[in-house]
Amino acid sequence: MEYFFELLLSGLTRGSIYALIALGYTMVYGIIQLINFAHGEVYMIGAFTALIVASILTMLGWNEIAILFIASVVAVVYSMAYGYTLEKVAYKPLRHAPRLSALISAIGMSLFLQNYVLLAQTSDFMPFPSLIPDLEILEPIAHLITTPEIAIILTTAIVMVLLTFMIKFTRVGKAMRATSQDREMAMLVGVDVNRVISITFIVGSATAALGGVLIASHVGQINFYIGFIAGIKAFVAAVLGGIGSMPGAVLGSLVLGCAEAFFTGFVSSDYEDVFAFIILVVILIFRPAGILGRSDISKV
Amino acid sequence: MLELKNIKTFYGNIQALKDVSIEISEGEIITLIGANGAGKSTTLMSICGIVPPRSGEILFMGKPIQDMAPNNIVSLGICQVPEGRRIFPFLTVAENLDMGAFLRKDKDEIKRDIEYIYELFPILAERRNQAGGTLSGGEQQMLAISRALMAKPRLLLMDEPSLGLAPLIVKQIFEIIKKINTENKTTIFLVEQNANMALKVAHRGYVMETGRVSMSDTAANLLANDEVRKAYLGI
Ligand SMILES: Nc1ncnc2c1ncn2[C@@H]1O[C@H](COP(=O)(O)OP(=O)(O)OP(=O)(O)O)[C@@H](O)[C@H]1O
Numbered sequence: 001m002e003y004f005f006e007l008l009l010s011g012l013t014r015g016s017i018y019a020l021i022a023l024g025y026t027m028v029y030g031i032i033q034l035i036n037f038a039h040g041e042v043y044m045i046g047a048f049t050a051l052i053v054a055s056i057l058t059m060l061g062w063n064e065i066a067i068l069f070i071a072s073v074v075a076v077v078y079s080m081a082y083g084y085t086l087e088k089v090a091y092k093p094l095r096h097a098p099r100l101s102a103l104i105s106a107i108g109m110s111l112f113l114q115n116y117v118l119l120a121q122t123s124d125f126m127p128f129p130s131l132i133p134d135l136e137i138l139e140p141i142a143h144l145i146t147t148p149e150i151a152i153i154l155t156t157a158i159v160m161v162l163l164t165f166m167i168k169f170t171r172v173g174k175a176m177r178a179t180s181q182d183r184e185m186a187m188l189v190g191v192d193v194n195r196v197i198s199i200t201f202i203v204g205s206a207t208a209a210l211g212g213v214l215i216a217s218h219v220g221q222i223n224f225y226i227g228f229i230a231g232i233k234a235f236v237a238a239v240l241g242g243i244g245s246m247p248g249a250v251l252g253s254l255v256l257g258c259a260e261a262f263f264t265g266f267v268s269s270d271y272e273d274v275f276a277f278i279i280l281v282v283i284l285i286f287r288p289a290g291i292l293g294r295s296d297i298s299k300v
Numbered sequence: 301m302l303e304l305k306n307i308k309t310f311y312g313n314i315q316a317l318k319d320v321s322i323e324i325s326e327g328e329i330i331t332l333i334g335a336n337g338a339g340k341s342t343t344l345m346s347i348c349g350i351v352p353p354r355s356g357e358i359l360f361m362g363k364p365i366q367d368m369a370p371n372n373i374v375s376l377g378i379c380q381v382p383e384g385r386r387i388f389p390f391l392t393v394a395e396n397l398d399m400g401a402f403l404r405k406d407k408d409e410i411k412r413d414i415e416y417i418y419e420l421f422p423i424l425a426e427r428r429n430q431a432g433g434t435l436s437g438g439e440q441q442m443l444a445i446s447r448a449l450m451a452k453p454r455l456l457l458m459d460e461p462s463l464g465l466a467p468l469i470v471k472q473i474f475e476i477i478k479k480i481n482t483e484n485k486t487t488i489f490l491v492e493q494n495a496n497m498a499l500k501v502a503h504r505g506y507v508m509e510t511g512r513v514s515m516s517d518t519a520a521n522l523l524a525n526d527e528v529r530k531a532y533l534g535i
Pocket residue numbers: 311314315316334335336337338339340341342343383493
């Protein structure tokens with residue numbers, strides 16, 4: 001039973017990270033019907049930015065919490081700039097082109113960013129300092145869940161609440177929902193759709209980068225390829241939940257995270273990464289619209 | 301107030317508007333009638349900047365607007381009730397109305413205007429927390445008109461507001477159009493298939509044929525015109 005809980009909690013941790021990335025996929029899809037394949041790279045760049053900042057601050061002798069905070073903020077801001085630029089450079093010029101063109105552009109950007117980091121940072125795994133200290137009060141349950149895992153789950157929960165609030169109640173959130181439901185009509189009521197699209201990319205990049213920092217600090221190493229694997233899995237999670245739906249992305253991520261954890265825990269860890277794809281194929285066959293498919297809930 | 305000067309609009313290589321000139325003065329109700337595919341909706345979308353004309357000029361209050369972004373055109377006070385209503389299906393009725401007031405900052409007035417709308421259309425008040433997509437066609441049309449009114453337009457463009465509605469509701473919609481024009485002093489540009497009703501409520505009218513204006517006159521003259529009667533009134 002204890003083993004079960006341990007797996008469940010580690011699954012939720014994984015799922016939380018997927019959720020932070022999957023949100024970006026699903027929001028962008030909701031607004032411009034594009035699978036932003038370069039999204040995983042933004043997450044990876046977030047992790048690298050944090051690594052650089054953390055290394056510098058560690059040399060300067062700062063304490064862990066301050067480093068964690070500043071590294072996260074810098075990574076998030078830097079990734080936002082990446083997301084914004086990515087959209088302007090790679091997608092906006094193709095807004096009226098066939099959808100396949102934008103998709104190819106997305107794959108191109110993904111390869112470009114991976115290789116750019118590969119050249120700049122080599123392909124070796126680099127150690128990432130563990131920035132989230134173990135809290136002593138949590139010692140008694142440490143065999144079930146560690147402090148970093150709790151931090152990841154909590155951070156994700158807070159991000160979800162804030163995002164939900166933004167989408168539901170703020171002006172820009174309403175504009176996002178309106179744009180995703182009928183872009184032309186949104187223009188006709190005065191929404192600056194280009195701005196809404198930019199904001200969507202910026203917000204999605206911010207949460208992905210946050211995920212990148214958290215998981216890097218938890219796992220302890222990163223390389224240029226982490227964005228690809230995590231990106232694909234988050235994409236599977238978004239499809240599983242129902243692409244375009246934000247609650248769906250979170251639910252799909254948690255389900256995928258737990259399924260993976262149980263699969264590795266009870267069956268085998270050899271096929272861990274393949275497992276996500278098996279799930280993807282199964283959903284596409286039996287429930288193409290995902291768990292919270294489009295008809296019964298609103299997009300974005 | 302609004303002047304279209306020789307506008308030509310394309311969808312890719314297809315030319316939808318060949319040479320359209322229309323003039324609308326403040327306070328008027330102007331109607332544009334024509335067969336399917338004549339280019340009526342395209343004319344409205346050109347005015348709103350959704351499908352900007354490739355050549356020609358659109359002047360609003362004397363200023364050219366043909367190169368402006370749609371959101372900036374809305375902020376000048378030009379609003380459209382598009383063909384097919386285009387309600388945001390997953391936003392509630394109240395949220396749809398909020399979207400209509402998207403560019404307004406006067407919160408208290410917005411609240412008052414919403415109350416006014418709910419008085420005008422009690423059914424919308426009843427359904428205020430229901431998703432827009434679940435309303436009936438007539439209710440959606442009322443919501444679409446209300447959403448446009450929430451922007452406090454100076455010029456209201458309406459694309460076939462009577463399409464697909466029962467005769468009783470059509471009558472109600474035309475009464476509202478008249479009311480908006482007389483009470484709020486809103487200038488109205490009305491595209492209609494229902495030429496009979498449209499010409500009865502309008503001051504002047506334009507007839508459009510395959511991307512060109514083929515006739516323009518006072519509404520009364522058009523109603524009496526033999527060609528118009530034959531082609532658009534079915535008499
Ligand atoms: N998005 C589009 N892409 C290509 N062609 C279009 C598009 N929209 C309209 N057209 C073409 O432009 C012409 C004018 O269309 P428009 O919708 O303006 O006609 P309309 O007068 O509003 O007709 P209706 O009374 O049926 O609404 C038509 O020939 C139509 O096929």
